[in-house]
Amino acid sequence: MKTLTRISTLLLAAGALAWMAPSYADQLADIKAKGVLVCGVMPNVEPMGYMDMSKGVVVGYDVDFCRAVATSLGVKLELKVVSSEARIPELLEKRVDILAAILGYTPARAEQIDYSQAYFASNQILAVKKGSPLKVRDDVAGKRVSTMKGSSNLVLMHREIPTAKMVSYDDAPSAFISMAQGKVDAFVLSEVMLRRFAAKLGDGNSIEILKPAVGVEYWGLGVRKGEPQFLAAVNDALSHLETTGDAQKIFDTWLGPNTLYKMTRDFRVSPIQP
């Protein structure tokens, strides 16, 4: 009996050790060995990453870029839904291999993770209620401006218009309503979201844009630091998408002239300049 206990203890210990043993190969080799790329995407940001209710899957601009990277690596794509607050911890704790989750570049984020080349450039714009006394961008100095929690607009606004008082809400609709109800003077958001709100509001006349844009935010795919081979493979895949015109096709599918966003592509895949 005693021997049996000892043996089982030993077996348990051995099992635990085997389970704890880290994988030694680099991430690119791991992914190829597994044959799966686990990609973190947003579930509720149309048209970037959102649940297509009729199909029951997450689709969007971000998803298509991740799928293209997986294809280029010759592996299957596995999507994992992440929240905007938890996306970077999910990556750091290896629950996902890569993030395609509306991840705007900020220096603070770049200290935590590596960014691929930019696959999207987002114009960040201030919007006000029609008839507002604010007419140009810098009129919002000292005014209250709403945005979404966890958004890099906070950093951007802090840099460009530091006197604006930022009020952040849980989601874009709340931030938008607070502007529509006059609780804040303006709303800072991406051009994509602005066009979406304008389209939903019908004639799009109830909001006005303050020019010029507050800034351009470059979005990259996020990978863990210390994985140069993997990062290089991701960057190669993105460059390839640009040369073949597939990057343009993905853009047009989700944001192009035939969508409610009616946007034209004014950027190319290129390294993010800090």
Added chain:
Amino acid sequence: MYLDLNFDALLAQPFFDELVHGAQFSLALFAACWVLAVGLGILLAVVRISGLPFAERAVAIYVSYQRNVPMLAHLFLWYFGISTLLPADVQSWIGLHGGEFIFSTIAIGLYMAAYFSEDIRSGLRSVPGGQTEAARSLGMGFLTSIRYVVLPQAINISLPTFTNHTIVLFKNTSLAMALGAAEMTYAVREVENETFLTYETYIVATVFYLAISLLLMAAGAVAAKRVRLPGH
């Protein structure tokens, strides 16, 4: 796992100030909500035992409504809903003078008042009826007998649950974050978003909420000792 914690960044500006302001906002919000909730709670409890059928029924409906709708729904209703019924001038005045604070106070205060009123009511009910009868036979009116005889005993009896709900109220102030109120949880999320020091910022928040809650518990224990009546 990486657990080399870096609190230095949180002690640097602007993050330190942001956290300090968050803590101040939370405490101010807590104080305002508590005054409203306790004041209204006592009033509701007294009305509930007043013997006026209509008033008692109204309080019962109020308490069920507050207790059976989630706090977050109350917050949104006040901030985005009821606020729009006010005249435009009033709305813009409130907007400029901390609407987040005002509406959070109203929503949380009214919500927690229902709980406090139930605490006190159960205290009132456990004061023997002979106490009221004795007070009334000495010539005291309804309010005087409540104020000097029944309520002190009722509060004494309900102090433990009262302390408990005070702590619940304090922790519930964190929900005001959803309205853009810059309290502690809001500040923590904001700082976390800019620094990505997830563990560190949430450790700060945990220590803050824990410390204040423990302080409130200690205050409750002290209060219970101070007001202990002979025979209880």
